Amino acid sequence: MKTHVRALVIGGGAVGTSIAYHLAKAGWETMLIERDELTSGSTWHAAGLLPYFNMSYASSHIHDYSIKFYKTLEEETGLNPGFSVVGNLRMAQSRERMDEYMLYATTAETVGIPYEWLTPAQIKERYPLVRTEDLEGAIFHPTDGYINPADVTMAMAKGARQHGAVIERKWQADAYHWAGDHWEVTLTKMAEKGGNLIATDEQVIVHADHVVTATGNHAQRTARLLGIKTPAVPVEHQYIVTEPDPALVEWRKTNGEHPVLRDVDARWYVREERGGWILGPYEDGAPARFRYSVPDSFRADLFPLNLERIEQEYMDFIHRIPSTEEVGLKDDFNGPICYTPDGNPLLGPAPGLQNMWLAEGFSFGITAAGGAGHYLAQLMTEGEAEIDMGSLDPKRYGDWMTSEYAVQKNEETYPFLLKVHWPDEERPAARPLRTAPCYDRMKDHGAQFGQVNGWERPNYFAPLGFDDMASNSFRRGGWWQYARDEAEAIRNGVGLIDATAFAKHRISGPGATAFLDWFTTNRLPKVGRINLTYALSTAGTTRTEYTIVRQGENDYYLVSAGGLHAYDEDYLYKAIWEKEDEFGRINEEDVTTKWGVFAIAGPKSRDVLADLIRDPEPERALSNKRFPWLSARDIELGMVPVKAIRVAYTGELGWELHHPIEMQNHLFDRLMEAGEKHGLKLVGARAQNWLRQEKSYRAFGTELGRDATPLEAGLDRFVDLTKNFHGKAAMEATGLRSKCITLHIAGPNDADPWGREALYRNGERVGRCTSGGYSVAAAKSIAMGYVTPDHATPGTELEVKMFDRLWPAIVTEDSPYDPGNKRIRVDS
Template identity: 80%
Template sequence: MKTHVKALVVGGGAVGTSIAYHLARAGWSDVMLLERDELTSGSTWHAAGLLPYFNMSYASTHIHDYSIRFYKTLEAETGLNAGFSVVGNLRMAQSQERMDEYMLYATTAETVDVPYEWMTPDQIKERWPLVRTEDLKGAIFHPTDGYINPADVTMAMAKGARQRGVTIERKWQVDGYHWTGDHWDVTVTKMVERGGNLVASDEQMVIHAEHVVTATGNHAQRTARLLGIRTPAIPIEHQFIVTEPDPALVEWRKTNGEHPVLRDVDARWYVREERGGWILGPYEDGAPARFRYGVPDSFRADLFPLNLERIEQEYMDFIHRIPSTEEVGLKDDFNGPICYTPDGNPLLGPAPGLRNMWLAEGFSFGITAGGGAGYYLAQLMVEGEAEIDMASLDPKRYGSWMTSEYATVKNEETYPFLLKLHWPDEERPAARPLRTAPAYDRQKALGAQFGQVNGWERPNYYGPADAPEDFDESTNSFRRGGWWQYAVEEVKAIREGVGLIDATAFTKHVVKGPGATQFLDWFTCNKLPKVGRINLTYALTGAGTTRTEYTIVRLAEDEYYLVSAGAWTAYDSDYLRKAAEDKAAEFGYIEIQDVTTQWGVFAIAGPKTRDVLNQLICDAEPETVLSNKRFPWLTMREIELKMCPVRAIRVAYTGELGWELHHPIEIQNYLWDLLMTAGNKHGMKLVGARAQNWLRQEKSYRAFGTELGRDATPMEADLARFIDLAKEFHGKDAMQEIGVRSKCVTLLIDGPEDADPWGREALYDGETRVGRLTSGGYSVSFGKSIGMGYVRPDLAEPGTKLKVKMFDKLWDAEITEDSPYDPTNATIRKDG
């Protein structure tokens, strides 16, 4: 067996073999794959093999689309039939809310060129008469997907990998990883059969690998322990049953083709044909997590006992939808582990804190995603970045606060949610509250309805103080939910008076030391601010696209305070630390501290902001502290609000006069009470994240994770004013080489009277699709919907008329000037 390789892939399921294949296809000639048992012996062998396009994630839709197209090419390349039955996928709806969900999904699918068709109940009945349709609203049909044989497609990818030079070794288990500074020493042990079990032998060796990819499926917890990291990938039991032949189906098939994969998602099951019978797969409540601390040595290609009581309701609903199955018996059953993550997305990308270690874990749709995961991860490894933004799949979206108990509770919640309505404004309740700022209880008592961001509880909006526990859940909608009017009033408070926002979840780092200034000057694309000033800037990827957005506050000549998005703490910290380590020899000592949990943040904004703060400032001339002369826009000052020391930053994400009040988190409740008392005299209103999102769109403020990401450069985001081309910075040459392929714009939209865009919609010029929205909402100032997104550069001029696809209709939209509300920033600069 080889002992030196360019890349070692650990895990021989559909995901691992795809990664090995695509690394070889991308040009890495020295790739080896290890499997501790036999190929496909993990979850791959008992997967149902469905290939659904449906996914609300833009990145995952690309991944699924690639897989479906790629699998159709394997037989021509390898000579092996992957068992792909392109029968289509019919996703039925029993309610208008479900049809609304499909229409939101469909406009996202259009941006990836995924084909679909709409079907009425009568059309379904005419085409597939065995299906009961009188209680349906309709369906969405994908004609180009279907199902595949998981073992066959894995073996086809394995053969294709071997043909491209990949070495595949079975019965070798990884027992240790050691980073030497330039490669991994991977200790492996030969596994042998003994009494039907797979046990470790005395034969061991060390493989030297420049890169390692783990695709260990159900063994992800063991892998994480070997690497010294944490992972939320924990399996959940998934049951499916196979029926005896259905005489009605057998008769119908004599003159007709195969049924598509049928999904009655409101009943939470899928079904497909299987040799004259049916395979039924339910997603029921109560499915337990397994192997939370690791897979027992005795568990190989094994299954758990079937629990028919747990799926009784889903089974009865299956009989209701296909009445001919009522007298059909059960032929076989499967209950095996399928790995999940708390948000249902896989963990695909670089491991936190480690060099050249790549994770491909937590695939609940491993067959569907396997091909695309291999393709895009290979791009990331070989080229430095993928052509799509992979941030939503990055393993570092979960920080060190995440535990196995949290992952277990959330994964058990996620499993049945797979086929529940995916409200775009939903907040799932399990494992909450977990991370709370000190003012949480005070905010809750005042009607705060919370969302969870990176584990933090953050007010989305403020409803009635006496609202029941399920108030927020009851307001969910694909249109304007019950929370909408509360957000409107919060926006008005910021624009007309004064509002207070809890922004404690912001990510915060201190960068200091003799090398800090040179490092940050290279690391970010804007000029560094002077002491006491702030700048908005961007860290780029090596490919020239946007990796992170920072507000940089210069505290001293060689000390900086960096503020970035709250959802990406571990993601930002890892990139920052690794970059500093790489440049320390060149620039000198650089110290980086993650101080996120040490500082709370309140953002106060609106025309009456000074009136509130002036009551609290301790200064010889308190009325002048916040004046433009003493405290200009885009500056920072250390001030005292009574007994609370505050790092005040004159910046406002809302586009109004305002300050961010960064304070020691242990004094937060004291400061909250001060602000509430002072604010009550001026009608101050508490404001949540949803209103803030609308406000920032009126100012065309780009947000990381929506407008800003690794698939677009700062130039394409139309942020040239924050780029200093006179200096050298990381990613500069690549950014300039890319040019401007598309451009970020703001649009005012004449949409439906009862709905606003969510930021996933396709944009059209006549009948031609020309871009997509990345953010959406409502503009209180203009009295219509608003959105931000990307279009072809030639269409990016203000005044350009376009269309937005919402609820399967095209609605008028017009590109407006950047920052349509107060384009000269007069309100932000207002003196007092």
């Protein structure tokens, strides 16, 4: 066994072998270790389906790569991975489900994924075994299908060896130690005894520059060994294999293999298996297993089948394929498959650890394995992947997450896999959990909450008793009118927004100024002033957005996106650790839960605050002279000391009011009292999202991410090219591959874009939307997105794909609402 390698991969399932293959192909000296046999985890009992369908842009790229990559393996390795390219027919029983497919389809077009639409009559003509009278239609992917999980894993393992990787079986990772510049991983030799796998006394320490964990069902044990937390917990997935279906056998005499069928409204899939069918349901009540660790006695084992739990799905299967009614059951499987609370894998750098990479929580491990290995290898060997991997980053869950939270959310996620994925849905399990003090007050005012990084945040406000779940839609749901009223209130009067979920950090010390000057793109503000700035990835793309308040010569208050708290914090802290010797001592403090935040905005916001401010000259205290735009002051509102920042994400006169969180309810009550005579309205995140698009304010996770530079995002004014900063050379070398634009859309009168749609000009796809909504100022749909530079000029006519139609759109000037910022700067 090698004891010194550049990359050590832990775990020999499909994901681990793919990572080893791609790292070795990139030229890294790689070794993979597996505690048992290759494929002995969830890989061996996976059904092997390769569905393209995924509502995530990043995951769509990963699945697309996998499907194309698997088709090349036999030529490269000589091993047939068992890929049956039979296509995938995804059926719909309702109009709403077809709306979901159409939103997915326009996202698929941005990736280049092929698909076809089929009517019920066309389904019946092609596939007469399927009952279609209660269907609305289907989407068909002709280029995917299913694969043999063991065969594709062995093919990737052989390919990894051909590229120089070493694979060692029967070794378990039992300890990880960071030695300052590399990892020392203690491996224990495993042996079989009485059918069990036991640890022997033989151990070896492997020195590795980088370590990747792809430990599947053992993710909780791995996390404990690393001293981190993970929400990856397995859930039972059962499927049954039928005896041969005579009708299917007869059909096959004159036809090719039947495509994979998914009746997602009935929550099951089926595929052929030796003349019969494999039926895989996604039922309610599937329990999580191994919430702390996998028992030593559990190897390639299964759980007892629970037919009562899947009785409804089984009856629906018979309904859809009537010929199966008399077909007997041949075999059954019920095994653990790892999940995460949002269904996406944990793929990327581990929190708080150098050169440690996670590839855990793959509920679609076979589908994602190829692409996960490809893009993770890019991230490791090149410093960044060609797609933004932020939505899959392991740090999207912070230290507040517990095993109980993971269990509840994963048990919820499992049946949701085939439920309608509403773009505006908010799933209820494990909520509320993280709440600001004003939560109950806002709830009493009709707040309909969303969850952001565990925080409850109002999405909009509706009359008491309003059913948020019932208002979900791919078009303008029941919430839309309330969000419109809130947006109009800020444009014409005054609104109050709870922004407590913002991530907040204090950076101070002798080295703080030099560090932040190197770490961020913009010039640092003067004391008492603020600026908007960006931290870049090593590839020069946008990694984090910060509002920086300079409180003293070497004292800074940083505000960033609440949904990316741990993601941003980890990047910031790792940069500090790297540079402290160079710049001097730097103190970092996470003050997120110390400060609550209200954002007050609108033409009357100054009037509301003037009634509360404790100042010798209250009528002048908030004037441009004493409190100019992009400045910060310590003020008193009622009995509350407030760090007030004159900035507004809505594009109106406004302030962020950062206050001691224990005083939040007092401040809320005083603001509501003072605002009553001015018509103050509580406002949620959906209206705020529309308003920021009217100002062309880029949002992190949509317009801003690791696949575009700040210059491509049109943020030149926040990039000081006269100074040296991290990622500058890479940013300049990248050039302008695309440009961020804002669009007004003459779309359907009952729907707005969601920010996932493809953009066209003269029949050619030229870009994609990243955000979408409604503009109350223009009284039409609005969107932001990226196009090739030659299509970014204001006035350019484009088309946006919505509901399988192309709708006219026009590129606007940046900030179509108040481009001169007169309303933000208005004086008293």
